[in-house]
Amino acid sequence: MMNIDRKIYFSLFFSLFLGLCSTTAISEEDILQISIDQAYPPYMYTSNGNVMGLYPVLISAVFERMGYRAEAKGYPWKRALHLGEVGKSGIGGIYMNEERVKIYDYSDPLYDEELVVYVQKGKEFSFNDVADLRGKKVGLNYGWSYGDAIDRARESGVFVSDDSVRNNVANFKKLVGGRIDCFVVDELAARKIIAEQGLEDKVVRLDSAISINSGYLVFSKNRNDQELLADFNRTLQIMRDEHSYDELVDAIVNSN
Missing domain, CATH: 3.40.190.10 (Periplasmic binding protein-like II)
Structure with a gap:
């Protein structure tokens, strides 16, 4: 029912x-x-x-x-x-x-959306804010702004941005396939995709939120x-x- x-x-x-x-x-x-x-x-x-x-x-x-x-x-x-x-x-x-x-x-x-960082299980790293993404290859969605802090970090080269795909499902596939180090995504959207795609044993969220975006x-x-x-x-x-x-x-x- x-x-x-x-x-x-x-x-x-x-x-x-x-x-x-x-x-x-x-x-x-x-x-x-x-x-x-x-x-x-x-x-x-x-x-x-x-x-x-x-x-x-x-x-x-x-x-x-x-x-x-x-x-x-x-x-x-x-x-x-x-x-x-x-x-x-x-x-x-x-x-x-x-x-x-x-x-x-x-x-x-x-x-208010809670943006978080997901990685492959077993490849976690210490994370508190966007500066901790330095040198990482980060999956983002094509054409998206993630707010000023993340956008500025992307533009200044704090991390290597990979925004070659248009949606979160495709970025999770890239993450599981090892083509990116991590992926910035809204937590609620992530939970839905993880459940639908059966990724519970393959990916893990890092502890701190990277941003709260309205x-x-x-x-x-x-x-x-x-x-x-x-x-x-x-x-x-x-x-x-x-x-x-x-x-x-x-x-x-x-x-x-």
Whole structure:
């Protein structure tokens, strides 16, 4: 029998999905387009043609409370970033860095992701912060920013960056195959992949987190959506205060 958390999650998802697909008197231009990463479970991904995950469901729930319809679409991350930068859509689940704040208006944080370092079992090393990656070959995802501290370390050559693949599953395969020394990944996403791929006896997390990165909703500054984001933030805070935010997050996180 499906557990209660999965029931809550799918009830939330399909009620939102049906709302987005309903033939109400809202024109195409009134639908808020949100681009997301198509391959970053459990936060945002596509499955059998459906957009899934914490960020699209949460963003849609907030906008629904505001009286808007939001349509999330999954793309390769570089494509999602391009669509957001040129103002064709918002972007869900994006991190903040120095360059992006010049381009986008940001919402309040949607969720805090814990970035950690995984290595092959038996090849652990002492790790406290990004400086301990010096000289290591580190797996990263193509087109991703990991926040200012990690991005600066990559650009300054503290570690050797290997960002030749586009998703976490591929990087775990490289790690197990010995093609990289370690891999930076969100802990929740890592646990899901490890369970699905049967990697429990092959990889291990180093103790300290490398970073805590928040995911946000953003719109290009050229769109002048500051008032919309202010309303979004107020509604998000209401959901936090009444604990419907916690219920939604727990249902999605615990269903994975």
